[in-house]
Amino acid sequence: MSQWITVCDLEKIFPATGICALVDGKQVAIFRPSEESQVYALNNMDPFAHSNVLSRGVICEHQEQLWVASPLKKQRFNLKDGSCLENSEVSVDVYNVRVADGKVEVQL
Template sequence: MSQWVTVCKLDDILPETGVCALVGNDHVAIFRPYNNGELYAISNIDPFAKASVLSRGIISQHENQLWVASPLKKQRFRLKDGFCLEDEQHSVAHYEVKVNDDGFVQVKSH
């Protein structure tokens, strides 16, 4: 059964960066690409390197979509759904994410 898990305050995530949170047993990368409170959440595990590092990647835009490039092998993952641009078979899970009325970031567990 999925549930909303509180992970941090919105102000703990600087605009244009990501953070990692443990949601249940999942390593989740949460990204705040703008200063407007919009958030995205995908798996933090780079499927090519098998390392929990995607939250440290660089956020970029390609064909009007937001992506994060892995800091290790540079593959790009679309923030809205975890799709891998270089090899769709290595796409990662994505998660619902929101900010509650108290300003806390919450991720829906799988």
């Protein structure tokens, strides 16, 4: 059975930024691309740099899709499916995430 874990209040994530949360022992990067309540969650580990830095990346748009650019090696990862724009053989894990009653929750 899956469980939703509350991470923080939505208002704690500034629009156009990301945060890192420790969820069940895993570093999860949670992104809020705009003023809206839509959020995305990826594994925080940059598979190229082998560092937990994706939450510090820059949110960008390419071909009408949202991506995060790693702050170290600059590869872009799709916020919906975790795929890498620059290397189709690499991806990061994606987590189910939602906003419920103003709280950001990640599903285990």
